[in-house]
Amino acid sequence: MHKNNSPASTINIPQEAFDWYDEYAHGDIDRRTFLKRLGTLGIAGLTLSSISGVLLPDYALAEQVSFNDPDIKASYLAFASPEGHKTGRGYFVVPTGVGAETPAPAVLVAHENRGLNPYIEDVARRLAKAGFVAFAPDALYPLGGYPGNDDEGRAMQKTLERNKIEADFAAAAKMLTTHALTTDKLGMVGFCFGGYLTNQLSAMLPDTIDAAAPYYGTPPKLDIANIKAPLQLHFAGLDKRVNNYWPSYEAALKTAKTEYTAHVYPDVNHGFHNDSTARYHEGSAELAWQRTLAFFNQHLNQSGG
Template sequence: MAHDLRADFHSLTAALPPLSRRGFVMTASAAVGFAAAAGPVSAETVIKTDTDGLEAGDSAFTATDGTEVPVYFARPVDDDSAPVILVIQEIFGVHEHIKDVCRRLGKAGYFAVAPELYNRQGDPSGYDDIQTLLSEVVSQVPDEQVMSDLDDCVAWAAAEGGDTERLGITGFCWGGRVTWLYAAHNPDLSAGVAWYGRLVGETSDTTPQHPIDVAADLNAPVLGLYGGADSGIPVDTVEEMRSALEEAEQSFEIVVYPDAPHAFHADYRPSYREAPAQDGWERLLAWFDQHIAAA
């Protein structure tokens, strides 16, 4: 990854508005893999999905350690046994875009649940500086905690009437990486869709493995959606993952959109690209229909 850290860091910070750029000081190694700052978080999204025909809103489950973990969910009102899809946040948390993704999945017939996976470490909506958010919150979230919370979230969805025998997961950026990891963690997962999740990187106490390390251990087919112009996730790392999956004879598909940057699906940020975002969403629905809804 050291091949072009300065270029990656420049690309990352150049996308920020001037006021944010002046206050944005982080090491290039922290920036690479997230390419987080394609613009500030905004409540304004291009796609706005209503709740007609849905039961949607806030709830919570009790994690194994006793922590109350908030969730946002959306599901069809006329289906008491809809398949469950876990929706995993970007570094910015469960904001309006992630909630809208849940409603879109609800309209497609799924019980979509987005848990607040930074709940113990902090509220990402309270940060206006990405360096501080990464150092004080994101980097403090252990993968082990995330996997356990997702297991507890699945149990909560089952208790609420969701069909967890037909279980999927999708995630964006930070959540894209989590999607790959959870596919290796949960033997009962039916399918996953990872949007521009980091695949390789340095390990730490909180992140002891990355997707490339568990490529041979996936329990379910995963669709990976990546941008060819993503400076934080070089295409050669995507191809490295593809080779590892092929060698392990896994069921998967990886799609690279040549001109798309990081976060091309995030319709509240300047990185949004309508064509690959729509194509990726159609692929997600087809993937879940093939591996979950039709099961």
């Protein structure tokens, strides 16, 4: 169990602030507008900087599994991406004991719209701790990699062509299925933009993705009927922007007879799994993660364990 020591636990943040942050984080408003709106809240005893400081990520909080954990081995791995940016790079985490004679199923991890930040690296370590070979590519690698802060990372990712990012992640998926340390089973999990990527790659690579768990992701741009993998979808109850897409997406999944399970977590915000921000909700995040691990164990382990 992970405890978030964010000051958010002692501050009553109005829902408007979370909604504005979501608009800001997804490029609908700029930072100046976001901060200006926060200034209108008039929360007693709080300065503008303290309010924004609570809402913006603090990655010192985002380590549930240390990179020094003896149960895993973490490194960075480059891969070829001929249809994308030619070469990609990501965070590669392997459980101790996995080898060419004892391979493990793999899970591809897709980050949000700001590059491979410390929270996503920790998600990869959590997967490896649970027995999966985890790989988290950095879409920003062609531009030098995640820059160390989300604002700059978000601006950088906006400059990249989405189809090339998708091609890079598709190349990473194919690399994982042929890696010496992995079985032929591949799962994918992603958050926010990475949730969209998880949906998109499920339709793009129906013979490669064996199980997909998108968190608050929008539907794929490709034909939903292409999807063969079972889906486990996670939604935040207060996330109007993403949830507006779900009724039509669900109808298409039903028409296509796609195997899926959708979980909606009430009274939590988009990004509730990210334990570096005030949007984090420990109970919902833990429940969603345990469901995700059980889902991958069911569909990726030959024993069904």
